[in-house]
Every structure is written in C-alpha cells, then in structure tokens.
Amino acid sequence: MAVDSTLLNTMRVAKETVVAIEYTLKDDQGNIIDASGDRGPMEYLHGAQNIIPGLEQGVDGLVAGDTKNVLVPPQLGYGEYSDKLLQLVPLSAFGANTPQVGMRFHAETNLGMRVLTIKKIEGEEVTLDGNHELAGKTLHFDIKVVSVRAAEPTELAHGHPHQSGGCRGGGGCGSGEASGGGCCSTEEGSEGGCCSTEEPAAQKQGGCGSGGCGCS
Numbered sequence: 748m749a750v751d752s753t754l755l756n757t758m759r760v761a762k763e764t765v766v767a768i769e770y771t772l773k774d775d776q777g778n779i780i781d782a783s784g785d786r787g788p789m790e791y792l793h794g795a796q797n798i799i800p801g802l803e804q805g806v807d808g809l810v811a812g813d814t815k816n817v818l819v820p821p822q823l824g825y826g827e828y829s830d831k832l833l834q835l836v837p838l839s840a841f842g843a844n845t846p847q848v849g850m851r852f853h854a855e856t857n858l859g860m861r862v863l864t865i866k867k868i869e870g871e872e873v874t875l876d877g878n879h880e881l882a883g884k885t886l887h888f889d890i891k892v893v894s895v896r897a898a899e900p901t902e903l904a905h906g907h908p909h910q911s912g913g914c915r916g917g918g919g920c921g922s923g924e925a926s927g928g929g930c931c932s933t934e935e936g937s938e939g940g941c942c943s944t945e946e947p948a949a950q951k952q953g954g955c956g957s958g959g960c961g962c963s
C-alpha cells in the first residue's frame with residue numbers, strides 16, 4: 748500500500764510527538780507577557796510535561812498550521828499565588844550584597860530549590876517571594892502549530908526534544924539566543940531553563956535541569 752502523503756502531513760499532536768509552536772502570551776489586560784517572536788518557535792516533547800499543563804492540553808490534537816487561542820487558568824499554569832511562599836529574612840542575611848526590590852535569585856527553601864524575588868525591603872527586614880512571577884495569573888495564549896513529528900527514541904528517553912543531534916530545544920534546555928554556553932551550562936540558569944537567561948514563559952519550571960541534558 749502506498750504511503751499517503753496527506754496523512755504524513757497531518758500528524759496530530761499527541762503523546763510522543765515533538766511539536767513546534769509559535770505563541771504570544773498575554774495577561775487578562777491584553778498586555779504581552781512573552782512571545783516566541785525572535786526566539787523562533789518553541790519546540791517541546793508532547794506529553795512529557797515540558798510545558799505547563801493547560802497549554803499542553805490546548806495543543807493536543809492539533810496539526811501543523813492550526814492556530815488557536817488557549818486560555819490557561821492558574822491551576823493549569825503556574826499555580827495560585829500563595830502567601831505561604833512569602834518569607835522574611837534579615838537584611839544581614841545578604842552580607843556584603845545590597846538587596847534591591849525585584850532582584851531574583853535561586854535559593855534552597857523547605858520546598859526545594861526555588862527562584863525567590865525580593866518583594867519588599869523595610870528597615871532591617873527583607874520580604875522574599877517564592878511564587879512564580881506568573882502565579883495566580885490567567886494566561887491567554889495565541890498559538891500556531893509550526894510542525895509536528897514523531898519523537899526519536901533518544902528524545903523519549905531524555906524527555907525533551909533534540910535539535911540537530913544536540914540537546915538544545917525549546918522544551919529541553921532553554922532556547923533562545925542566550926544559549927551561547929551550550930546546553931546546560933551552569934551560568935546563571937534561570938528558573939525552568941538550565942541555560943537560557945530568558946526563559947520562555949510557556950515552558951514549565953524544571954523543564955531541563957532534572958532531566959539532565961548531558962545528551963549531546
């Protein structure tokens with residue numbers, strides 16, 4: 748039986764496919780929070796929790812060329828905002844460093860390694876916020892599916908897509924121009940990514956680190 752090329756061209760997004768999407772992410776007010784834009788399409792392994800659950804559900808079943816608006820509530824995005832993730836530390840804890848509101852850094856907490864943001868500085872007290880910056884937000888994605896293909900066995904084993912043999916891909920190790928250091932360099936990995944300083948907002952926290960990207 749001859750291979751039907753129209754079938755090949757219409758592979759649907761499903762578990763064990765590698766999907767590339769372009770997206771624009773807006774908040775409730777219509778402000779653009781993030782966009783694939785200059786970074787190019789974000790590639791991820793579907794069904795491997797590379798991206799937030801609500802977006803993954805929204806892409807499921809689509810084919811290349813499809814566009815869609817996907818509304819993601821906090822519980823399927825970055826979670827509800829929790830006051831429990833606020834903590835006070837003394838200014839002296841920063842030693843010689845001068846903390847500033849808005850500064851972000853990694854720290855070990857009782858919930859594991861998290862990105863903390865300095866929310867407030869009052870006298871000798873610094874308020875740290877362990878919520879993701881998009882926690883509590885409803886996310887409005889405008890997406891376009893660029894491509895859908897079957898995942899390679901090594902991609903399934905690693906839990907993220909590979910590009911041209913390496914392990915640099917949207918869902919894997921942080922995409923974007925900031926990956927000069929290659930996949931998973933230790934330089935100030937942002938939350939979620941292991942090497943890009945500019946993490947795609949659609950990408951789920953922990954996208955790469957634990958999966959280990961020593962795969963090139």
Ligand SMILES: [Zn+2]
Nearest residue numbers: 905914960962
């Ligand atoms: Zn890999």
